[in-house]
Amino acid sequence: MKAGEMLYEGKAKQLFLTEDPNVVRVKYKDSATAFNGEKRATLEGKGELNNRISTIFFQYLKDNGIRNHFIEPISPLEQLVRKVEIISLEVVVRNIVAGTLCKRIGLSEGTALPRPVVEFYYKDDALGDPLVNRDHISALNLATPDQVAQMREIALKVNELLKKLLAELQIILVDFKLEFGLDGEGKLLLADEISPDTCRFWDAGTGEKLDKDRFRRDLGQVVEAYQDILNRLGGKKHV
Ligand code: C5P
Structure with a gap:
C-alpha cells in the first residue's frame, strides 16, 4: 500500500496511509450511526465538530500526561495520529447510570454511581459488541492481564481529567468509551476519538443531553448540541 491509500473505513472515520509508516491521517465523516449500524443518517457538520472536539480532548490529555495517538489537526475534517494496532476492546467508564447500564443492573437513568464503573466490551459487530470480563479477554487473547490493568488505570485517569475540565464548563460527564492500540x-x-459520539454529556444546569443520545433517541438539534460542546471548550478553527 502507498501513501494516500485508504487503510480502513469505519462508521464515522476513514484512515489513510501517509509518507511516514508510523503516522496515519484520520478523516472524520458526517455519518451518524447507532444501535450497531441499524440507524443511520448524515449530519452535515458533525465530522468537523468531532475532529475539532477530539483534537481539544486529546491535546488536553497529552498536556496532562496521558500518552495518546494524537499528533495534530491538518484540516477541518482531518488529523494526523500515530499508527497503532487497535485492540478489539471498547473500554467504557461510567459516573452516572445511563444507556445500556439501565437495563443491565436495573437502576434508572441519572442514578449517581458511588464510584466510577469500568467495563470492557468485545469489538465485534456480528456479536453486537458484548460485555466481557478479564477471563473472556484472556480466552480470546485480546489483551494481556497487564494491558487490561493499564487500560483500566488510564481510563480512570482520563475520567478524572475530563470530569474536571467539563465541570468548569457546566457539563456533566455521564460516561464515555475509549479505545487503545499498540504502537x-x-x-x-490511547487512540480512536473522544467526542459527543463516544461520550454522554449533560448540561449541569438543565440536564439537557448534549451528545449522540440526541440522535439515538430522535431528540433533534444533534449538530447544535455538538456545536455547544465545542463552543464551551473554546473551540476555534485550527486551520
Ligand atoms: O450504550 P452504552 O450505555 O453502553 O454506552 C456507554 C458509553 O459508551 C456512551 O457514552 C456511548 O456513547 C459510548 N459507546 C461508544 N461506542 C459504542 C458503544 C458505546 O462510543 N460502540
Whole structure:
C-alpha cells in the first residue's frame, strides 16, 4: 500500500496511509450511526465538530500526561495520529447510570454511581459488541492481564481529567468509551476519538443531553448540541 491509500473505513472515520509508516491521517465523516449500524443518517457538520472536539480532548490529555495517538489537526475534517494496532476492546467508564447500564443492573437513568464503573466490551459487530470480563479477554487473547490493568488505570485517569475540565464548563460527564492500540514498539497508546459520539454529556444546569443520545433517541438539534460542546471548550478553527 502507498501513501494516500485508504487503510480502513469505519462508521464515522476513514484512515489513510501517509509518507511516514508510523503516522496515519484520520478523516472524520458526517455519518451518524447507532444501535450497531441499524440507524443511520448524515449530519452535515458533525465530522468537523468531532475532529475539532477530539483534537481539544486529546491535546488536553497529552498536556496532562496521558500518552495518546494524537499528533495534530491538518484540516477541518482531518488529523494526523500515530499508527497503532487497535485492540478489539471498547473500554467504557461510567459516573452516572445511563444507556445500556439501565437495563443491565436495573437502576434508572441519572442514578449517581458511588464510584466510577469500568467495563470492557468485545469489538465485534456480528456479536453486537458484548460485555466481557478479564477471563473472556484472556480466552480470546485480546489483551494481556497487564494491558487490561493499564487500560483500566488510564481510563480512570482520563475520567478524572475530563470530569474536571467539563465541570468548569457546566457539563456533566455521564460516561464515555475509549479505545487503545499498540504502537510499533508494542506500547499501549490511547487512540480512536473522544467526542459527543463516544461520550454522554449533560448540561449541569438543565440536564439537557448534549451528545449522540440526541440522535439515538430522535431528540433533534444533534449538530447544535455538538456545536455547544465545542463552543464551551473554546473551540476555534485550527486551520
Ligand atoms: O450504550 P452504552 O450505555 O453502553 O454506552 C456507554 C458509553 O459508551 C456512551 O457514552 C456511548 O456513547 C459510548 N459507546 C461508544 N461506542 C459504542 C458503544 C458505546 O462510543 N460502540
